[in-house]
Amino acid sequence: MTEQERNTIKTNIEEIQARIDHAAALAGRDPKEILLLAATKMNSAERVQAAIRSGIRYCGENKVQELLDKYEQDAYAGADLQFIGTLQTNKVKYLIGKVSLIQSVGSVHLGKAIAKEAAKKDLCQDILIEVNIGREEAKSGLLPEELTSAVEELSALPSLRIRGLMAIPPIADQETGNTPYFQKMRQLYDGLAILDLPNVKMDYLSMGMTDDFEEAIACGSNMIRVGTAIFGKRNYSTP
Numbered sequence: 001m002t003e004q005e006r007n008t009i010k011t012n013i014e015e016i017q018a019r020i021d022h023a024a025a026l027a028g029r030d031p032k033e034i035l036l037l038a039a040t041k042m043n044s045a046e047r048v049q050a051a052i053r054s055g056i057r058y059c060g061e062n063k064v065q066e067l068l069d070k071y072e073q074d075a076y077a078g079a080d081l082q083f084i085g086t087l088q089t090n091k092v093k094y095l096i097g098k099v100s101l102i103q104s105v106g107s108v109h110l111g112k113a114i115a116k117e118a119a120k121k122d123l124c125q126d127i128l129i130e131v132n133i134g135r136e137e138a139k140s141g142l143l144p145e146e147l148t149s150a151v152e153e154l155s156a157l158p159s160l161r162i163r164g165l166m167a168i169p170p171i172a173d174q175e176t177g178n179t180p181y182f183q184k185m186r187q188l189y190d191g192l193a194i195l196d197l198p199n200v201k202m203d204y205l206s207m208g209m210t211d212d213f214e215e216a217i218a219c220g221s222n223m224i225r226v227g228t229a230i231f232g233k234r235n236y237s238t239p
């Protein structure tokens with residue numbers, strides 16, 4: 001990795017932080033309450049370390065094997081590691097004890113599997129519930145109307161702690177962008193918070209990526225997950 005690539009990552013992070021500050025100011029919010037998580041998929045351990053040295057405090061990985069490979073290389077040292085991708089129940093065991101937060105819990109079945117593995121290791125695993133806010137056939141996550149009963153069921157498991165909600169809205173094509181989805185997420189988040197369930201603490205509303213994080217901040221997001229704007233376009237042909 002060249003010095004220039006390192007500088008690019010640093011400049012990118014500074015620019016994103018300035019945009020977060022601006023979006024927060026417009027919304028009358030404190031920018032410090034908005035966490036910037038680097039979505040590190042397809043980026044080498046060295047590039048992840050460059051981002052951490054430039055101020056990134058949260059990393060999110062999408063694939064279990066990729067996370068384990070980079071974990072071995074100490075890629076995430078100095079940052080908090082989270083999981084943000086599709087997770088199969090048989091791979092849960094590899095994550096427990098390594099990640100502080102599993103953001104992508106889109107079913108009661110997966111939540112239960114996480115609770116079971118965490119209990120085995122005598123741990124309590126923090127999770128976010130993923131909502132399929134665009135009701136997309138191909139996407140995982142609970143539908144809004146399934147949310148309350150799922151959270152109630154999972155809140156009964158002592159080795160799990162629900163810390164909030166996560167969503168990946170559809171690719172924006174209409175003029176309104178993703179604002180209606182983000183607003184709906186905010187309502188769901190507030191609605192769960194007032195239920196005041198045991199083991200449920202609504203701390204994180206994780207939404208907003210490279211193309212829409214300012215909109216998400218306007219709607220109350222306090223964790224944005226950004227890949228492309230930090231690392232540049234991912235090269236899917238030569239990983």
Ligand SMILES: *Cc1c(COP(=O)(O)O)cnc(C)c1O
Pocket residue numbers: 039041062084085168209210211225226227228229
């Ligand atoms: C890749 C990814 C992101 C970041 O996407 P960009 O558009 O590159 O910023 C955010 N969240 C999840 C779950 C991702 O997989």
